[in-house]
Amino acid sequence: MVSRGGNFELGFFTSGNPHKYYLGIWYKKVSKQTVVWVANRERPVFNTSSSELKLSKNGNLNIVMHSKNIIWSSSSMFTASNSTIAVLHDDGNLVIKDDSNSHFSWQSFDHPTNTWLPGAKLGYDRFSKENRYLTSWRNSEDPSPGLFSAEVNPNGFHHFLLISRNRQYWPSGIEDILLFSSIPALKKFYSFNYVTDGNTSYFNYFVHDSSVISNYMLDFTGQMKRRVWNNEIRDWVVHCIFPSDPCDVNTLCGPFSSCRNYSSPSCECLRGFEPLSMEDWNLGDHTGGCVRKAPLQCGEIDGFMKLSNVQLPVSPEPLALGSAKKCEVACFNKCSCVAYSYDKGCLIWNGEILNLKTLSDSAISEGGSGVLYLRLASSELMRPNNEKSWEYAVVIFSSVAGFALITGIVLVLIWRFWKTPEVASSETVQGFLVMFDYKVIRRATKDFSEKLGQGSFGTVFKGILSDSTVIAVKKLEGLCQGEKQFRTEVSTIGMIHHVNLVHLRGFCSVGDVRLLVYDYVPRGSLDSYLFSNDFETLNWDQRFQIALGVARGLTYLHEKCRECIVHCDIKPENVLLDVGMCAKISDFGMAKLIGHEFSQVLTTMRGTIGYLAPEWLCGSSVTPKADVYSYGLVLLEIISGRRNTDRLEDGKFLYFPVWAAIKLHECDILCLLDEKLEGNANVEELSRACKIACWCIQDLESNRPTMAQVVQQLEGLSNVSMPPIPRLLQKLVMDDSKGDRDAEFFSTSESSEEFSRSSKIDHSKVTM
Numbered sequence: 001m002v003s004r005g006g007n008f009e010l011g012f013f014t015s016g017n018p019h020k021y022y023l024g025i026w027y028k029k030v031s032k033q034t035v036v037w038v039a040n041r042e043r044p045v046f047n048t049s050s051s052e053l054k055l056s057k058n059g060n061l062n063i064v065m066h067s068k069n070i071i072w073s074s075s076s077m078f079t080a081s082n083s084t085i086a087v088l089h090d091d092g093n094l095v096i097k098d099d100s101n102s103h104f105s106w107q108s109f110d111h112p113t114n115t116w117l118p119g120a121k122l123g124y125d126r127f128s129k130e131n132r133y134l135t136s137w138r139n140s141e142d143p144s145p146g147l148f149s150a151e152v153n154p155n156g157f158h159h160f161l162l163i164s165r166n167r168q169y170w171p172s173g174i175e176d177i178l179l180f181s182s183i184p185a186l187k188k189f190y191s192f193n194y195v196t197d198g199n200t201s202y203f204n205y206f207v208h209d210s211s212v213i214s215n216y217m218l219d220f221t222g223q224m225k226r227r228v229w230n231n232e233i234r235d236w237v238v239h240c241i242f243p244s245d246p247c248d249v250n251t252l253c254g255p256f257s258s259c260r261n262y263s264s265p266s267c268e269c270l271r272g273f274e275p276l277s278m279e280d281w282n283l284g285d286h287t288g289g290c291v292r293k294a295p296l297q298c299g300e301i302d303g304f305m306k307l308s309n310v311q312l313p314v315s316p317e318p319l320a321l322g323s324a325k326k327c328e329v330a331c332f333n334k335c336s337c338v339a340y341s342y343d344k345g346c347l348i349w350n351g352e353i354l355n356l357k358t359l360s361d362s363a364i365s366e367g368g369s370g371v372l373y374l375r376l377a378s379s380e381l382m383r384p385n386n387e388k389s390w391e392y393a394v395v396i397f398s399s400v401a402g403f404a405l406i407t408g409i410v411l412v413l414i415w416r417f418w419k420t421p422e423v424a425s426s427e428t429v430q431g432f433l434v435m436f437d438y439k440v441i442r443r444a445t446k447d448f449s450e451k452l453g454q455g456s457f458g459t460v461f462k463g464i465l466s467d468s469t470v471i472a473v474k475k476l477e478g479l480c481q482g483e484k485q486f487r488t489e490v491s492t493i494g495m496i497h498h499v500n501l502v503h504l505r506g507f508c509s510v511g512d513v514r515l516l517v518y519d520y521v522p523r524g525s526l527d528s529y530l531f532s533n534d535f536e537t538l539n540w541d542q543r544f545q546i547a548l549g550v551a552r553g554l555t556y557l558h559e560k561c562r563e564c565i566v567h568c569d570i571k572p573e574n575v576l577l578d579v580g581m582c583a584k585i586s587d588f589g590m591a592k593l594i595g596h597e598f599s600q601v602l603t604t605m606r607g608t609i610g611y612l613a614p615e616w617l618c619g620s621s622v623t624p625k626a627d628v629y630s631y632g633l634v635l636l637e638i639i640s641g642r643r644n645t646d647r648l649e650d651g652k653f654l655y656f657p658v659w660a661a662i663k664l665h666e667c668d669i670l671c672l673l674d675e676k677l678e679g680n681a682n683v684e685e686l687s688r689a690c691k692i693a694c695w696c697i698q699d700l701e702s703n704r705p706t707m708a709q710v711v712q713q714l715e716g717l718s719n720v721s722m723p724p725i726p727r728l729l730q731k732l733v734m735d736d737s738k739g740d741r742d743a744e745f746f747s748t749s750e751s752s753e754e755f756s757r758s759s760k761i762d763h764s765k766v767t768m
Contacts, residue, residue, distance in 0.1 A: 016141025123202025254289020500553030632696025641674030
């Protein structure tokens with residue numbers, strides 16, 4: 001359903017999980033799908049073919065499955081008539097009304113989700129008993145209600161309250177502060193109204209320029225954002241955000257984690273803890289927090305780890321104890337105590353700790369930092385097993401402290417004047433990365449003895465760290481960068497986190513040796529499952545999810561990172577599969593590391609045509625659309641289970657993508673499916689995937705979709721039209737084959753002479 005002026009659209013959409021469908025409203029004129037309202041947030045539909053939206057006889061809008069099971073209802077108290085209609089207005093408001101008058105019996109503006117649109121009211125109406133407030137999504141891909149809400153103060157004060165776990169976290173100051181009084185620039189573009197009387201208390205606003213697309217959105221991070229759509233960059237621009245410090249959001253990071261406002265992501269599990277849900281963590285939802293790797297042994301010897309320069313957690317229990325030692329003993333003797341702090345008084349925390357903040361250097365200099373002692377299992381502290389040996393260790397430590405201090409000063413002076421990479425600390429934290437000592441990596445990889453594979457940029461080896469963590473170590477080759485530049489680029493790559501990208505744990509830089517340390521992905525690369533008979537055959541659902549995962553990973557690199565990252569080497573060998581067959585892109589960011597040599601490395605790869613876009617071969621500048629081209633070729637290989645370039649028995653080559661495009665136009669798509677699947681595939685998904693692949697490999701960049709559009713198309717949120725047969729690929733293949741078989745093969749398309757006149761490729765620049 002599209003509004004009269006074409007501003008908004010109502011329909012079913014998916015977000016993240018392609019099997020869960022939601023009824024929602026989104027902008028029609030915004031190229032990046034932006035959902036502003038969701039009906040069935042807590043009850044998704046799993047089969048749209050048996051589901052529909054109905055206007056019932058009693059005047060309710062219902063989502064109905066199998067013609068009887070109601071998934072969601074507007075639940076309006078209204079007696080319907082023959083003239084009752086449902087209308088989507090141009091302001092994004094879905095209403096039910098009698099066509100003979102303007103009275104709304106129900107409207108979506110009375111039931112907002114996470115977005116506040118111009119003209120909508122937020123606040124209380126005691127007469128209708130409506131409480132209009134925003135609730136965040138759970139994460140970037142799950143529209144179910146999250147922890148955070150934005151409400152109008154019920155006591156009549158002129159401002160919003162941002163709330164989490166029943167605790168207000170913004171505004172944190174004076175109660176009668178006006179929400180917009182300190183932001184005069186907003187008044188230039190918006191008109192804000194606050195109405196309060198005996199029965200109502202609400203805010204609404206209007207945009208002065210009707211051509212401006214703008215809204216307020218309560219993000220899943222707990223921050224309220226004012227966004228304006230920018231058509232030039234085709235993205236949302238955030239003009240206002242509050243609270244500006246993400247660490248001011250209550251329980252943003254969940255239990256047993258710390259928040260840092262000087263890095264991204266802001267949340268990090270404390271030592272001895274790991275994310276409760278790694279899937280949620282990778283999607284940016286840190287509210288579940290972290291759990292212990294090793295349980296406490298109440299009554300046995302646990303220990304305490306000192307955390308300095310922190311802002312203490314909320315809700316401590318004060319104890320009237322006169323010394324730090326007594327405070328420690330009190331916490332130790334209480335099984336529920338998880339941490340303590342002593343500064344002119346004893347504070348302990350029971351059960352869990354929340355809102356712990358790690359302070360930046362500037363915040364520390366301003367004062368207010370504290371020290372927290374976190375309780376951990378002895379195995380996490382690597383401490384002696386009994387109190388006596390612990391006391392003995394203290395004595396030994398005290399005896400050598402003076403000597404160690406003097407020795408340390410001398411070593412620092414030596415390091416300052418004769419510093420080399422070889423003496424770097426084995427695990428010096430660099431942002432989110434660990435700088436590994438070369439000896440540690442050699443020991444972990446057994447002197448680089450277990451080779452996992454060889455890529456365009458080096459060799460990958462398997463390793464096992466001392467804590468039994470399995471890693472993959474890439475030994476880079478042909479790198480001419482200096483160490484400082486290398487560390488800078490690696491630090492940038494290390495801040496990238498997504499469920500469909502291989503996680504970079506750290507690096508090693510010793511002399512001319514450059515190593516990257518990744519999480520080990522156990523099932524290996526996609527090419528083994530597609531082209532080898534020694535591996536299990538992927539079913540259609542697995543292939544479709546892998547294709548969707550790769551598309552999401554590329555979308556993140558292109559659009560969600562602080563700076564756009566073009567992978568430049570998308571191929572099945574660079575797509576790894578974890579235990580659950582989730583696709584993870586590897587080797588992203590190599591262009592930043594290899595630098596000027598990157599183009600030479602790629603264009604000297606072997607293969608008839610390979611995975612490179614035409615602009616690579618013609619010497620043109622490379623954009624994210626080069627990745628789109630490569631993705632299209634990989635998608636065809638996922639569908640067919642065969643290499644795009646096959647050598648025939650007569651020694652000639654058959655280029656599969658052109659044949660696939662022709663068969664697609666002949667509506668014979670099942671012949672493109674891997675024969676090992678024996679036709680077992682969702683035909684609608686297969687057709688959609690084939691069309692998307694052929695759009696991705698179009699000659700001109702402008703004709704290819706973005707990866708974000710590919711994701712929407714794969715999820716069925718956007719229609720995919722029939723693509724033209726790529727002209728340039730036909731020309732290259734015809735020039736290469738020059739045989740009767742090829743003339744017959746391409747008889748359904750244009751002749752070789754016609755392609756010679758239309759194609760402008762300079763074959764002198766084709767270096768493959």
